[in-house]
Amino acid sequence: xxxxxxxxxxxxxxxxxxxxxxxxxxxxxxxxxxxxxxxxxxxxxxxxxxxxxxxxxxxxxxxxxxxxxxxxxxxxxxxxxxxxxxxxxxxxxxxxxxxxxxxxxxxxxxxxxxxxxxxxxxxxxxxxxxxxxxxxxxxxxxxxxxxxxxxxxxxxxxx
Numbered sequence: 598x599x600x601x602x603x604x605x606x607x608x609x610x611x612x613x614x615x616x617x618x619x620x621x622x623x624x625x626x627x628x629x630x631x632x633x634x635x636x637x638x639x640x641x642x643x644x645x646x647x648x649x650x651x652x653x654x655x656x657x658x659x660x661x662x663x664x665x666x667x668x669x670x671x672x673x674x675x676x677x678x679x680x681x682x683x684x685x686x687x688x689x690x691x692x693x694x695x696x697x698x699x700x701x702x703x704x705x706x707x708x709x710x711x712x713x714x715x716x717x718x719x720x721x722x723x724x725x726x727x728x729x730x731x732x733x734x735x736x737x738x739x740x741x742x743x744x745x746x747x748x749x750x751x752x753x754x755x756x
Contacts, residue, residue: 607717607727609734612710613742617749619700619707623676624752625745626698630656636744638737664689668696676700683715690723690730691715709745711738 615622625635630644640659645667648654654670665686672680683694694715701708717723717730 605716606714607731609713609715609731609738610710611735611738611742612708613739613746614703614706614708615742615746615749616706617746617752619676619702621749621752622700622707622709622745625749626679626700627675629654629670629679632656632658635748636741638740638744660689666694671695672697690719690726691717707749709742711742713738 626632627650628635630642630649633639633642638661640661642656642658645655645657650670651673652670654673656668657665658668659665666689667684668681669684670679671682672678677700679698681696683696685691685694692715694713696714697710697712699710701710713734715730715734717727719726
């Protein structure tokens with residue numbers, strides 16, 4: 598097909614070793630519809646439908662500064678892993694995305710890894726804006742892990 602440009606997915610990966618137990622960290626992420634309660638990097642989150650955990654759970658995420666997306670859980674490995682498929686609205690600079698969050702016990706704490714794969718909007722322009730979006734997303738996800746670390750450590754000490 599001449600004239601058709603296929604945009605490949607971009608990939609962001611961040612990780613953080615947390616002093617909190619895997620259970621304390623999991624509790625925050627397993628509170629799937631309420632991520633914005635634990636991290637101020639989002640304007641708001643809320644459940645879509647009755648399912649709030651496990652495969653098929655959905656949430657609407659209001660992004661900062663603008664935009665929103667719907668996330669659907671595609672993998673739920675209790676205490677270890679959550680994968681999502683993400684469908685952004687028109688104001689987000691990418692067409693689709695998928696995430697994988699994994700937790701592993703590590704040195705009395707938790708190693709948390711977050712992988713994000715997305716396809717930029719804009720065809721050839723998307724290739725140009727991709728590195729800028731990568732930088733923004735990496736900073737956002739690094740902040741999410743730091744906030745989770747702080748919250749999980751605080752909540753774990755109250756158990």
